[in-house]
Amino acid sequence: xxxxxxxxxxxxxxxxxxxxxxxxxxxxxxxxxxxxxxxxxxxxxxxxxxxxxxxxxxxxxxxxxxxxxxxxxxxxxxxxxxxxxxxxxxxxxxxxxxxxxxxxxxxxxxxxxxxxxxxxxxxxxxxxxxxxxxxxxxxxxxxxxxxxxxxxxxxxxxxxxxxxxxxxxxxxxxxxxxxxxxxxxxxxxxxxxxxxxxxxxxxxxxxxxxxxxxxxxxxxxxxxxxxxxxxxxxxxxxxxxxxxxxxxxxxxxxxxxxxxxxxxxxxxxxxxxxxxx
Amino acid sequence: xxxxxxxxxxxxxxxxxxxxxxxxxxxxxxxxxxxxxxxxxxxxxxxxxxxxxxxxxxxxxxxxxxxxxxxxxxxxxxxxxxxxxxxxxxxxxxxxxxxxxxxxxxxxxxxxxxxxxxxxxxxxxxxxxxxxxxxxxxxxxxxxxxxxxxxxxxxxxxxxxxxxxxxxxxxxxxxxxxxxxxxxxxxxxxxxxxxxxxxxxxxxxxxxxxxxxxxxxxxxxxxxxxxxxxxxxxxxxxxxxxx
Numbered sequence: 001x002x003x004x005x006x007x008x009x010x011x012x013x014x015x016x017x018x019x020x021x022x023x024x025x026x027x028x029x030x031x032x033x034x035x036x037x038x039x040x041x042x043x044x045x046x047x048x049x050x051x052x053x054x055x056x057x058x059x060x061x062x063x064x065x066x067x068x069x070x071x072x073x074x075x076x077x078x079x080x081x082x083x084x085x086x087x088x089x090x091x092x093x094x095x096x097x098x099x100x101x102x103x104x105x106x107x108x109x110x111x112x113x114x115x116x117x118x119x120x121x122x123x124x125x126x127x128x129x130x131x132x133x134x135x136x137x138x139x140x141x142x143x144x145x146x147x148x149x150x151x152x153x154x155x156x157x158x159x160x161x162x163x164x165x166x167x168x169x170x171x172x173x174x175x176x177x178x179x180x181x182x183x184x185x186x187x188x189x190x191x192x193x194x195x196x197x198x199x200x201x202x203x204x205x206x207x208x209x210x211x212x213x214x215x216x217x218x219x220x221x222x223x224x225x226x227x228x229x230x231x232x233x234x235x236x237x238x239x240x241x242x243x244x245x246x247x248x249x250x251x252x253x254x255x256x257x258x259x260x261x262x263x264x265x266x267x268x269x270x271x272x273x274x275x276x277x
Numbered sequence: 278x279x280x281x282x283x284x285x286x287x288x289x290x291x292x293x294x295x296x297x298x299x300x301x302x303x304x305x306x307x308x309x310x311x312x313x314x315x316x317x318x319x320x321x322x323x324x325x326x327x328x329x330x331x332x333x334x335x336x337x338x339x340x341x342x343x344x345x346x347x348x349x350x351x352x353x354x355x356x357x358x359x360x361x362x363x364x365x366x367x368x369x370x371x372x373x374x375x376x377x378x379x380x381x382x383x384x385x386x387x388x389x390x391x392x393x394x395x396x397x398x399x400x401x402x403x404x405x406x407x408x409x410x411x412x413x414x415x416x417x418x419x420x421x422x423x424x425x426x427x428x429x430x431x432x433x434x435x436x437x438x439x440x441x442x443x444x445x446x447x448x449x450x451x452x453x454x455x456x457x458x459x460x461x462x463x464x465x466x467x468x469x470x471x472x473x474x475x476x477x478x479x480x481x482x483x484x485x486x487x488x489x490x491x492x493x494x495x496x497x498x499x500x501x502x503x504x505x506x507x508x509x510x511x512x513x514x515x516x517x518x519x520x
Contacts, residue, residue, distance in 0.1 A: 001479050002428070003435040003457055040504055045435055071331050075504050076459060096328060098502070123433050123461055187433075216429060240434070270435045270457040273505060 003268045005045035005241035006231065006258050007220060008248045010035060012051050012081070015061040019245050033068045039248070040075050043255040043272035047073060048101070048190070048220075048243060050128075051081030052165065063095045070096020078126050080190070086115045093120060101126040101190055104163040107170055107177070110184050117185025122217075127186035130166050131159040131174035131207055132194040139196055139204040139224065159207050166194050174207065175214045182215045189219045190243070196224025200246065203234040212238030228253055228261035235267050313339045314353035314518035319379060320344040321369045324359040325501065329392060332501035336511035338518070349378055354518030355387060359394035363403040363419060363464065366394050367411060376412060383414060388492040390448075390514045393462060396488065396495030400466050414493050416469040422462065425481025431463040436478040436498070438486055446475040446489035448496065450513030456506045458486065458498035465497060492517070 011018050016030040026034050036047050049069070051062045066079050079092050080101025089100040100120075106112045106127060116125045134152040137143060137159070145158055154160040157173025170177075178189055191211050193204035203224045212219045218240035225231060225244035234242045247253050256272040263269050316338045318326050326342045333340035333356065340356075341348065349355065357379065359366045370376040383389050391399045400411045403419035411419070422432055437457045440449055458478075465484045468474055476487035478498075486497040487510075494514060500507035 001437045002432075003437060005435065043504075070328055074332055074335065074501060074508060076502050123431060218434070268437070270437070271455060273456075 001268050003045075003270050004235050004239075004262070005220075006043075006255055006262070006269070007046045007048055007241050007243040008036075008039045008044050008255065009048045009050060009222065009243050009245045011245065012049055012053070012061075012065065014053050015065065017249075018052065019249055032065060033072055035249075036069055036077070037072045039255060040073050043259055043270070044075060045270055046075055046241070047077040049077065049079045049081075050101070051079070053082070063091050066092045066095035066097040078190075080126065080128055084112075086112070086119055089116050089120065089124075093124060099124050099126050099188070101128045103128040103130065106181065106186075107161065107163050107172065110180060113181055113184040113186050117187070122185050122187035125186050126188045126190050126220075127178070127181040128190040128192065129174055129178060129181070129211075130162045130192045130194050131204075132162055132166075132169075133159050133204070133207070137195075137206070139193065139202060139206070143206075159204075159210075162194060166197075175210055178211045178215050182217050186217065188217050189215060191219050191221060191223075191239075193223035197222070198246075199224050200226025202226065202230045203237070203239075203242075205233055205237045208234055208237040208239050212240075226252075228258055231258055232262055232265045232267065235262060236265070311337065311516065312519050313337060314515050315351070316340045316354045316356055316515065316518060317349050317352040318342040318356045318358060319349065319375055321357075321359075321366075321373050321375050323361060323366050323369055324394065325499070326358055328501045329356060329358045332508060333511055333515065336508045336515055338511070338515040344373060344375060346378060349382065352382075352387065354514065355379060355382055355389045356392065356514075357389065357395035357398060358392040359398065360461075361394060363394065363397055363405040363411070364407075364409045366398055367403075367409045370398065370412070380412060380414070383493060386492060388514065388518045389414070389494065390511075391493075391495040392501070393497060393499055396497050397464060397466055399488075399493060399495050400468075403464065405464055415466070415473060415488060415490055415495070417467050417473075419464050419466050422465050422480065422484060423482060428481045431461055432480045433461050434459065435503075436460050436480060436486070438476040438478050438498075439483075440476050441474050444475050444489070446487065446494065447513040447517035448475055448487050448489060448494055448510050450509040452506055452509060458496075458500065458503040458507060458510075460486070460498045462497060466495065 076098040078099040079097040084105040136148040155173030155176040159174035161172040220241040221234035221239035222243040231242040478486040488495040500510040
């Protein structure tokens, strides 16, 4: 049976995990590979490392990160952040990453997705989309497109794609862009709600549902996880995976607890097995 | 559709020492108790060799990636990994002469584990892109996965397996039904002899995901990407290589 996934996300700046972590027993809670190996042992199905290093001279660390992670992490992992060319992607994949996530560079030059899919296969190509709702949308309470002002819609969509770490609007609708990205070669969508990110008040379910229905590839829901029920809601909305950072970093919940809750909701998920058994 | 461009799984890696020895990694701890078999990941230029090497080491083996005939001749067991197209993998094996080297060692009774494309190459032939001959160590063809309507190809992700009743394959390694493994593939082996089937997954319909026949073993999934349970499968193979 195909199983849905729980994915911890690690934001990395100049080689260090930057969202706060509250791990006991790690020699160095800021080391992304040590944290990733711990998540693997605790039942993570996959890992995402997002390099948010602002300066280009700190960027070389991303290949080193992939290399170290490949030696110590025995689940698939994706690396994103600052990937601009096929050569960038090649270096990260050669170092041992299973997939590469692209964002701004593919918005600026969508052909990049095709070039990457032709070279590596679409299963290696993750399109990261940062989306923000137009006025009138909410992440929870019911609304319909008909309630929104026509001039607020972006390419007819109630969500707009942002790039540059969420600072720059693109004029692209999230649904339209997701469709195009997949047609061009993306094998998976990493969908982050900018309205939800950091709030711990739940994923953007209408957004998740809309994208999952629009594309034939798996969607990873991101942005807003605060409770285990939020993970369940995202998977029920059509996401193939639920991504979270702070609830795991701060030990609010363990990955095992997340798995138990998801399974209890009747969703197929890889059972956590104590590595000591 | 874009998925048509997808290739079977490709990972490589290079790197450093394992994580802290204080980690509660019982797979490694168990491994430390027994002899460490010397395994060779046969290097024919295809696939996620480094990831497999690192996982074998974590599972309690001494592993090396090489095409050196003398090293292969001295190995306690061989691993054939690989990704991508069957035709290309079969061609590289044949042109390197490693196909005969591997078959000679198998004839001597050396355990062999094929992973992903490496498992498919154990079989007689594949229908992929017009067809090609495999190593012929296991009877049966490799054919396209036929998922139910609405399921995508390649099949990518975690899939829970059902073990064949009474299987004595070392790959099972004591794991229960429902153990899940990470898959990336569009083709599957269809063993002629049902007794060779060790485990099946289900992607709309059942498919064979682990096989054993004598000392020849295969995993369609990626044990090196399947966390603790994947390491257990590799541990099972490593232990079989010490006997």
